[in-house]
Amino acid sequence: MGFLDKFKGKDAEQMVARVKEEVAQRDEEVDAAIDKVADLADRATDGKFTEKIDDAAAKLKEAAERLDDEPKA
Known part of the structure; x- marks a missing residue:
């Protein structure tokens, strides 16, 4: 069992x-x-x-903003 196997399924959804x-x-x-x-x-x-x-920082900020825009499950 790999490290990331712990984060599959419902637990991963809750974490996200x-x-x-x-x-x-x-x-x-x-x-x-x-x-x-x-x-x-x-x-x-x-x-x-x-x-x-600076480009990488801008992309990270955009990604964080998109997290807020995604519909809640």
Whole structure:
């Protein structure tokens, strides 16, 4: 039995629903965390990948926003 086998079926659905709920309630905190991680990554790479890091951060923010937009099951 693999590690991810624990997260199948109804338990996984409940976990996903909980994550969506938490993200929806903490939109600003999620965005701030993404920004902080992006800044840390940018500093760690001495600004060599700023554009790629910014693009990735924007995509993460969009994904978090989509979680809020999906219909509740």
